[in-house]
Amino acid sequence: MASRLVNWFKFSSPATFFPLARKIGVVSTVIAVALIAVGLYMSFFVAPTDYKQGEGYRIIFVHVPASWMSMFIYVVMAGWAALGLIFNTRLSMMMAQALAPTGAMFAFLSLWTGSFWGKPMWGAWWVWDARITSELILLFLYLGYMALRSAIDDPRRADRASAILLLVGVVNVPIIYYSVQWWNTLHQGSTIRLNEESTMDDTMLIAMLIMTLGFWAYSIAVAMSRLRTLILERERSANWVRELASRGG
Amino acid sequence: MMEPLFWIVRRDLTIALRRRSDIFTTLVFFVIVVSLFPLGIGPEPDTLRLIAPGIVWVGALLASMLALEQIFSADHRDGTLEQMLLTPQPVALLVTGKVLAHWLVSGVPLVLISPILGLQYDLSFDALLTLIVSLLLGTPALSLIGAIGAGLTLGLRSGGVLLALLVLPLYIPVLIFGAGAVEATVSGLGGRSHLMMLGAILLGSMVLAPLATAAALRVAED
Numbered sequence: 179m180a181s182r183l184v185n186w187f188k189f190s191s192p193a194t195f196f197p198l199a200r201k202i203g204v205v206s207t208v209i210a211v212a213l214i215a216v217g218l219y220m221s222f223f224v225a226p227t228d229y230k231q232g233e234g235y236r237i238i239f240v241h242v243p244a245s246w247m248s249m250f251i252y253v254v255m256a257g258w259a260a261l262g263l264i265f266n267t268r269l270s271m272m273m274a275q276a277l278a279p280t281g282a283m284f285a286f287l288s289l290w291t292g293s294f295w296g297k298p299m300w301g302a303w304w305v306w307d308a309r310i311t312s313e314l315i316l317l318f319l320y321l322g323y324m325a326l327r328s329a330i331d332d333p334r335r336a337d338r339a340s341a342i343l344l345l346v347g348v349v350n351v352p353i354i355y356y357s358v359q360w361w362n363t364l365h366q367g368s369t370i371r372l373n374e375e376s377t378m379d380d381t382m383l384i385a386m387l388i389m390t391l392g393f394w395a396y397s398i399a400v401a402m403s404r405l406r407t408l409i410l411e412r413e414r415s416a417n418w419v420r421e422l423a424s425r426g427g
Numbered sequence: 428m429m430e431p432l433f434w435i436v437r438r439d440l441t442i443a444l445r446r447r448s449d450i451f452t453t454l455v456f457f458v459i460v461v462s463l464f465p466l467g468i469g470p471e472p473d474t475l476r477l478i479a480p481g482i483v484w485v486g487a488l489l490a491s492m493l494a495l496e497q498i499f500s501a502d503h504r505d506g507t508l509e510q511m512l513l514t515p516q517p518v519a520l521l522v523t524g525k526v527l528a529h530w531l532v533s534g535v536p537l538v539l540i541s542p543i544l545g546l547q548y549d550l551s552f553d554a555l556l557t558l559i560v561s562l563l564l565g566t567p568a569l570s571l572i573g574a575i576g577a578g579l580t581l582g583l584r585s586g587g588v589l590l591a592l593l594v595l596p597l598y599i600p601v602l603i604f605g606a607g608a609v610e611a612t613v614s615g616l617g618g619r620s621h622l623m624m625l626g627a628i629l630l631g632s633m634v635l636a637p638l639a640t641a642a643a644l645r646v647a648e649d
Contacts (some may be wrong), residue, residue: 326579326589335649357600
C-alpha cells in the first residue's frame with residue numbers, strides 16, 4: 179500500500195514537469211560546466227604523456243566519453259519510447275525527442291575526434307574498424323529517427339511511429355555490432371588494434387570519468403532546455419501555457 | 428488459424444500477377460545495377476571474382492528495398508488495409524501473409540536470376556550454389572525487416588527516401604552474412620556458419636518483425 183502514497187505519474191504531465199525541468203536544467207548546467215572544466219584541465223595538464231602515442235592521445239578524453247554517451251543516449255531514448263508506448267505518456271516521447279539531437283551530436287563527435295586521432299596514430303583518416311563502423315551505423319540510426327519524426331506532421335503519430343523505430347533499433351544494435359565485428363575480423367587479418375592492452379594510468383582514467391560525467395550532465399542540461407521548448411510548442415493551446423505567456427514568463 | 432494467412436497470400440499473388448510489370452521492374456533494376464559495376468571497375472576477372480558476392484548482394488538488397496513501398500501502399504490508398512486491421516484476425520498474421528506474398532513476387536525472382544549474374548562474374552559452381560542459398564535465406568529477412576519501415580513511412584510525403592534511410596542500417600547484418608557466406612565459399616573456408624547465422628536472423632525476424640510492423644500499421648491507420 180505504501181507505493182500508493184507516491185504518485186509516480188505526478189511528473190508525467192508536461193504542466194507539472196515544466197518548472198521541474200528548469201530546475202534540473204540549471205543544476206545540471208552548473209555540474210556540466212564544473213566537471214568539464216576540471217576534466218579538461220586534468221586531461222591537458224595533469225594526465226601524463228603517453229609513452230607510445232605522445233601528446234596526441236589526449237583526444238581520448240573527448241573521444242571515449244562522446245562514444246559512450248552516444249550509445250547510452252540511444253538506449254535511454256529507447257527506454258523513454260517504451261515507457262511512452264506502455265503508459266501512453268506524451269512527456270516520455272518528448273524526452274526521447276529532446277535527447278535525439280544530442281545523441282547524434284555525440285555520435286558525430288566521436289567519429290570526428292576518432293578521425294583526428296586516427297590520422298597521426300594510424301596514418302589514415304578512416305579505417306573500417308568494427309567499432310568505427312558500428313558508431314557510423316549508430317549515427318545513421320539517429321538520423322533515421324529524426325528524419326522519421328520530422329516527416330510526420332501529426333505529433334502523436336510521430337511519437338508512436340518513432341518510438342516503434344527506436345525499439346526496433348535497440349533490438350538491432352547488438353546484432354549489428356556483433357555482425358560488424360565478425361565481418362571485420364574475417365576481412366582484415368591483423369591491422370591496427372584500437373585498444374593496446376596497456377594498463378591505463380589512474381589520472382587518465384579519472385580524467386576520462388570526470389569528462390564522461392560532465393558530458394552526461396551536459397546531455398541532461400541540453401535535453402531539458404530542448405524539452406521545455408518542445409513542451410511549450412506542443413502544449414501551446416493549453417491553459418497553463420497561455421497563462422504563462424500572458425504573465426510574460 | 429493459418430487460413431487468413433493463405434487467403435492474404437493468394438489475394439496478393441493474384442493482384443501481382445495481374446500487374447506483372449512491377450515484378451519485372453525490380454528484376455531489371457537488379458540486373459542493371461549488378462551489370463554497372465564491371466563498367467565502373469574494369470573487366471579484370473580476378474577483381475570481379477573478388478567483389479562479386481558483395482555486388483550481387485548489395486544489388487539484391489537495393490532491389491528488394493525499392494520494392495518495399497508496394498507492400499502496403501495500394502491497400503492503404505483504397506482503404507483495404509484499414510478493413511484488414513478491423514478484422515478479428517491477429518494483425519501480425521495478416522502482415523506475415525502480405526510480406527510472404529511480397530517476397531514471392533519480388534524476392535524469389537531475384538534469387539532465381541542471381542546465378543546468371545554470378546556467372547557474369549565468373550563464380551564457381553559451389554559459390555553460385557551458396558549465393559542461391561544465402562539469397563533464399565536472406566531476402567525474406569530483408570522483406571520482413573523492410574516491412575517495418577514500409578509500415579512506419581506509410582502515406583508520408585518523402586516516403587521512398589525516408590524508407591531507405593530507416594531500413595538500410597537495419598539490413599547490414601543480413602548483408603554481412605549473405606555476402607560473407609559466398610565469399611567464404613570462394614576462399615575455401617565454407618559458408619556454413621554464415622548461412623546458419625542468416626537462418627537465425629530469418630527466424631528471429633519472422634517472430635519479431637510482424638509484431639513491429641503490425642504496431643506501425645496501427646499507428647499509420649489511426
